[in-house]
Amino acid sequence: MSDADADTESNPYLRNPPTEFDPAEELAREDAERQAELLREAIREHDHRYYVEAEPLVSDAAYDALFSRLVALEGAFDLDTTNSPTNRVGGEPLDKLETVEHAAPMLSIDQSTEADDLREFDERVRREVGDVAYVCEPKFDGLSVEVVYEDGQFARAATRGDGQRGDDVSAQVKTIPTVPLSLRGDPPEHLAVRGEVYMPKPAFSDLNRQRVEAGEDPFANPRNAAAGTLRNLDPTVVADRPLAVFFYDILDASDTPETQRAALDRFRDWGLRVADDHVEFVDDVEGAIDYRDEMLDLRDDLDFEIDGTVIKVDSREAREQLGEKSRSVRWAFAYKFPARHEVTTVRDIVVQVGRTGRLTPVALLDPVDVGGVTVSRATLHNPDEIASLGVAVGDRVRVKRAGDVIPQVVDVVEDGGGTYEFPDECPVCGSQVDRDGPLAFCSGGLTCPAQREASIGHFAVKGAMDIDGLGGERVAQLVDAGLVENVADLYDLTVDDLVELEGWGETSAQNLVDAIEETKSPSLASFLVGLSIPEVGEATARALAREFGSIDEFPIDEDVAESRFDAFEDRLTTVPDVGETVAHRVRDFFENEDNRVVIRSLLDHGVDPEPVEDGGDELDGVTIVVTGTLQVSRSAVRELVESHGGNVTGSVSGNTDYLVVGGNPGQSKRDDADENAVPTLDEDEFAAFLAERGVSYPPE
Known part of the structure; x- marks a missing residue:
């Protein structure tokens, strides 16, 4: 019933x-x-x-x-x-968030703060499909989710992720009271809807008060609080947090209404919550502009955060005619609110040291309310930004929330008479500060305490060494207990060490020790990612792995001649996607003896990155894109194709040779393939294509 x-x-x-x-x-x-x-x-x-x-x-x-x-x-x-x-x-804590394919792509929308840009959008729409009506809705400042129902029953929920795949947050979303677990009325057999998870402003204030009273750091804003809560691995924690959801679009359905107006009416019939009081239907773009201005006036009176309005073509047929771009739909536009500005005084400027050693100056401010959020610190980005602004301690400055989230200093409105000089030494470890264009870096490397905890956490993430159960809180606990000073120390951890710590039992301790042990034979690319080398992400790490083939080819010995580093940097500049700046940063990393000590220690602990075997040039010049699920991981496909001279990219373009389509594929890549006349291959056809060129699939 x-x-x-x-x-x-x-x-x-x-x-x-x-x-x-x-x-x-x-x-x-x-x-x-x-x-x-x-x-x-x-x-x-x-x-x-x-x-x-x-x-x-x-x-x-x-x-x-x-x-x-x-x-x-x-x-x-x-x-x-x-x-x-x-x-x-809630329920039992999760080990990690699994990744799932969306029922249909969760694309973004074009946006602007200028009315003329919205008018251009309207002109293009009318030029392509004729007269249209628009639905105007608030642009919620929360976390976008997909919720899927089968036969009217909650099936799963996922974050937006990259638009094609997201984190499975079903256990967390099921705890949110405004998400029905069973739909009302007569819903379609299959329904995937898009909604926004948010934290109401009054509830956010109450939660922050409770956190402060408990000695915990408050959340910066409701959006961060909602996002952090939804990704919490313990559903009981999520159940205790005051989250809510508004639903606003159908992603996929076995029976889809012909208009957005009808879809919202059906949402109400099905028990899906919509922003009833703040949705308007207009016949022209000027009505949409008026709606945005009205919502800007109402903004501070709402009990949820918005950062603009969304204007959507009402007719689904017209939407289909307008279509999509690779990352965004062509039938909707976000008319954003201007960033909020307030004036306050700079009381101090401190320098933070990031995971890769980058130094970021931060202005400490007299607290000021910027759009309902108390701001007491703002980024100054880098030394050149300080010089450009001419900002110093004591100045009166204008502050805005960039993207309505991150506070930053816009300009100086009153000189306070002070000066500020960027430090020549790392404020944490005292190492020399190196300048690279507008940026500044601590030369202390992996031994700098400020970089240590972040680098250990990064070492464990997916894409690097992928150590299950080693999240940020546990890393901090291990560092605070003196058990881990650098990433190599992870391999010395024992069950006896861990069970002495608060919150650890025999099972969780053994699981972590086993998980660390299982990472001793990583791919060379994953190992390089895990080292926190500045400017080296997954793509650059794969390029370096293909070029050098083995960790032994990198300058990691105790005594390395200057000429070896010169030759190393020259070779780096020949690697695709590695320019002079990246090559210099990579050289600096390996030239630091402390970093080399950590790498040698990792090898001494039995970590043995697998050499990259040169598979030849059988796929030279071939570019593929993968969508959907194959019998092996996408990273395995990428390594196979690239080891034989081919290229794997994330989006379809005129330069793509083949789109490989697995199970539960995304629609947008297939549409892009049709638009660019790119042939598609299923997994069997892909295997045959590789076999014709002497490449075995699946890889061993």
């Missing part, structure tokens, strides 16, 4: 429900199952009335009594709790 069919006559738990019950164990199983089903139906209705319609049917105390009774029944009779309201209390 759906929620919409809830009958106050046949369901005694909807209006004036009983709040006292006999012990659950005294019921016959059949009676317990029937009572549990009625309770689930009633609680879903109460959730909808409270969280979506804001018209509760019962008191909080009555609701709590019904909920407790359902928990008792499910526990006493081991009843199936799939999509039961009791799932909202």
